[in-house]
Structures are given as C-alpha cells and as structure tokens.
Amino acid sequence: MAFRYLSAGESHGPALTVVVEGVPAGLPLDEDLLAADLARRQLKAGAGGRMDIETDRAAILAGVMAGRTTGAPIALSIPNRDHAAWKGRAVPAYTVARPGHADLAACVKYGFDDIRPALERSSARETACRVAVGAIARAFLGRFGISAASYVAALGAVPEAAVPLREALAFAGRSPNRAPSQAQEDAYANAIHLARAKGETLGGLIVCVVDGLPVGLGSYVTPGRRLDARLGAAVLSVNAIKGVAFADAFANAALEGSACHDPIVLGGDGRIGRPSDRAGGLEGGITTGQPLVVRAAMKPIPTTLAPQRSVDLATHEAAQTAYERSDTCPVPRACVVLESVLLIELAAALTEKLGGDTLDEMLARYALLPTADDVRLSPAPKVFWP
Numbered sequence: 531m532a533f534r535y536l537s538a539g540e541s542h543g544p545a546l547t548v549v550v551e552g553v554p555a556g557l558p559l560d561e562d563l564l565a566a567d568l569a570r571r572q573l574k575a576g577a578g579g580r581m582d583i584e585t586d587r588a589a590i591l592a593g594v595m596a597g598r599t600t601g602a603p604i605a606l607s608i609p610n611r612d613h614a615a616w617k618g619r620a621v622p623a624y625t626v627a628r629p630g631h632a633d634l635a636a637c638v639k640y641g642f643d644d645i646r647p648a649l650e651r652s653s654a655r656e657t658a659c660r661v662a663v664g665a666i667a668r669a670f671l672g673r674f675g676i677s678a679a680s681y682v683a684a685l686g687a688v689p690e691a692a693v694p695l696r697e698a699l700a701f702a703g704r705s706p707n708r709a710p711s712q713a714q715e716d717a718y719a720n721a722i723h724l725a726r727a728k729g730e731t732l733g734g735l736i737v738c739v740v741d742g743l744p745v746g747l748g749s750y751v752t753p754g755r756r757l758d759a760r761l762g763a764a765v766l767s768v769n770a771i772k773g774v775a776f777a778d779a780f781a782n783a784a785l786e787g788s789a790c791h792d793p794i795v796l797g798g799d800g801r802i803g804r805p806s807d808r809a810g811g812l813e814g815g816i817t818t819g820q821p822l823v824v825r826a827a828m829k830p831i832p833t834t835l836a837p838q839r840s841v842d843l844a845t846h847e848a849a850q851t852a853y854e855r856s857d858t859c860p861v862p863r864a865c866v867v868l869e870s871v872l873l874i875e876l877a878a879a880l881t882e883k884l885g886g887d888t889l890d891e892m893l894a895r896y897a898l899l900p901t902a903d904d905v906r907l908s909p910a911p912k913v914f915w916p
C-alpha cells in the first residue's frame with residue numbers, strides 16, 4: 531500500500547518513530563526538507579511553553595540513500611527534547627481526568643489507575659509524525675505540480691470574515707496566527723490574549739486548499755475508494771478535529787440544486803469547463819481537477835489553566851483538574867497537520883492511479899493523464915445494453 535505509515539512513541543519518551551511504506555524510488559529527500567514542515571507545526575503564537583523546548587528534527591534512519599528514496603520503507607525518528615528533563619525521574623501520578631481528553635475512557639479501557647500512560651500516547655505530540663510523513667508526501671506531490679496551503683478561518687468567538695480564498699491563503703503565509711487578513715489576525719491575537727489571561731483555551735475553523743490535482747483520483751462508492759470518505763477520515767484522525775466539510779457543505783445544504791452545483795460549460799474549442807468550484811474539487815467521490823477545499827472544526831483543547839470539574843480516579847472524590855504545560859490555542863499549528871494528512875491520502879490515491887516503483891515512471895504516466903482543461907466530449911453515442 532502506498533504512503534501507509536505507522537507511528538509509535540510517547541510524548542515524553544525518548545523519541546517518536548514512524549515507518550512509511552510505499553514511497554517510490556528516486557524522490558530527492560533529506561532531513562532539512564522534513565524540518566521545514568516540522569517548524570510550521572511549532573509556530574509560537576497561541577502555543578504553550580512546550581514549543582520553546584521543542585525544535586523538532588526528524589532523523590532519516592532507513593529508505594533513503596545518497597539523498598534519494600530507495601523504494602524501501604522509510605524510517606524516521608524524532609527525538610523528544612523534553613525527555614532529558616523527565617529521564618530517571620519518578621513521574622508524579624496523574625489521577626484527575628481532564629474533560630475532553632481521552633483520560634477517563636482510556637483508564638477504564640486499559641485498566642490504568644494513573645492517567646500518565648494514556649495521555650503520553652493520546653497527546654498531539656504524535657502529530658509531529660504526521661507532519662514528517664506529510665513532508666514526504668508534499669515533496670512527492672510537488673513533482674506533479676500539486677501543492678497544499680491553509681488558513682485559520684475563524685478562531686474562538688471571532689467569526690469568519692469574507693476574504694477571497696487566494697488572498698486569505700497568501701496572507702496566512704505571513705501571519706503569526708495564520709489569519710486570512712490583518713483584521714482577523716488582530717482579532718485572533720486579542721482573543722488568544724484574553725483566553726490566556728483567563729486560563730482558557732480556544733478552538734477554531736481551518737480551511738485547507740490543495741491545488742493542481744488531476745481529474746479522477748478516487749472512485750464512486752466503497753469507503754476505501756471514495757475520496758470524500760478517505761479524506762474525511764484522514765482529517766478526523768487528527769486530535770481535537772471534530773467536524774469536516776468539503777467546501778461550504780453545510781451552507782450548500784440550504785441551497786436549491788441549481789444554485790448549489792457548478793455549471794458544466796462548453797468552451798469554443800470543444801473543451802468542457804467549470805466556471806465555479808462550489809463542490810470543493812470532488813464530485814461522486816472523484817477529484818474534478820479543481821482545487822480541493824476542505825474545512826475542519828477544531829474543539830478548544832482540554833488542558834485548561836482554569837480548573838474544570840472532575841473526579842480523582844485514585845480517591846474517587848470530586849476534584850478539579852490540574853494544569854500541565856499546554857497550549858492556549860493550537861489551531862494555527864494544526865493547519866500544517868491537516869495539510870499533511872490530506873497530502874498523505876492524496877499521495878496514496880495518486881500512486882494507486884499511476885502505479886509504478888520509481889518516480890520517473892510515475893511522472894511519465896502522469897504526463898498522459900487528461901487535465902481539467904482537457905476534458906472533451908466523446909465523439910459518438912454508444913449502446914451499453916443490448
């Protein structure tokens with residue numbers, strides 16, 4: 531299977547480890563390339579103290595020789611710099627479950643009387659693995675002219691503003707909170723400042739856009755082929771992401787059909803075009819060749835400085851949650867995580883479409899695929915059922 535990965539590692543253990551399978555041979559890859567995306571996951575704005583000590587770097591342990599992938603599984607190791615502070619220390623018991631985290635259900639499920647083993651793995655520290663694998667997918671898809679970008683469309687109680695998509699993406703690239711405009715950036719910074727002062731956390735809405743996709747990735751029906759299902763599952767696999775939509779799916783639900791769908795128009799040269807992209811790049815489970823637009827809702831993270839009502843699992847007495855260093859609002863940092871999981875799934879779908887063991891043979895096959903501009907009418911009607 532292409533771009534399949536398995537991660538292991540605890541938040542404060544020695545390192546995170548991830549193995550990626552199904553990357554073709556011949557893709558230039560080095561640790562600096564992975565570091566660029568890992569740095570985006572560590573944006574400082576909205577982050578907590580941990581971001582000051584984490585400067586992630588993934589070591590490539592297997593699957594790359596002389597700067598190129600070999601086609602063999604790629605093994606990456608991302609050391610937890612925080613580990614040094616924990617090594618050899620008796621770790622204090624953590625017994626008050628945080629509402630909104632895996633804590634309570636995990637302790638019941640695995641029979642723990644201390645939450646530590648659950649929170650060490652359920653922590654979003656693991657998303658560093660997704661981002662490292664996503665960087666490989668980004669490098670791979672980049673060879674085919676496919677790229678991803680994202681912005682924070684709404685944060686906490688700051689609502690979405692009407693900013694044209696391309697402007698929003700361009701501004702987010704230079705905005706500390708990945709906002710779509712200066713007005714939104716100021717409002718987000720203020721909201722985070724106020725939340726931090728109250729010991730609160732904030733969620734938000736992220737928009738991811740993937741450009742340059744060919745027509746025809748995915749297929750109509752089964753969950754394993756239908757791209758809506760695969761991409762939706764990938765997005766929902768990210769910690770704290772609770773909702774996903776393709777383009778304005780929830781607003782589109784209120785429209786009449788002819789106002790909702792993207793017209794199919796004929797160009798003078800026999801080509802078929804789409805003047806709009808309200809579908810967000812997917813129809814019938816298949817890419818249309820237009821930009822893929824995915825919206826995701828992230829809940830406010832569970833670890834708040836402000837105490838929350840809970841129960842101490844050791845004493846079975848009512849208790850208030852204790853604070854362990856945590857973010858106020860990781861929504862801007864989650865942007866690169868969402869781009870990564872989408873890119874990984876799209877890299878898998880493209881590999882299924884093209885087949886092949888080497889990047890060069892895939893590029894040669896890709897050159898034969900029709901692009902969105904090449905969609906033409908079939909010359910004559912056919913009889914399908916005798």
Ligand SMILES: Cc1cc2nc3c(=O)[nH]c(=O)nc-3n(C[C@H](O)[C@H](O)[C@H](O)COP(=O)(O)O)c2cc1C
Binds near residue numbers: 630657772832856
């Ligand atoms: C990039 C990122 C950073 C996060 N940082 C924190 C954090 O510092 N503290 C916290 O309590 N939760 C944090 N979370 C969220 C938790 O991992 C998540 O809420 C938890 O796994 C339970 O959410 P779930 O119900 O979606 O699994 C973060 C999530 C992401 C995507």
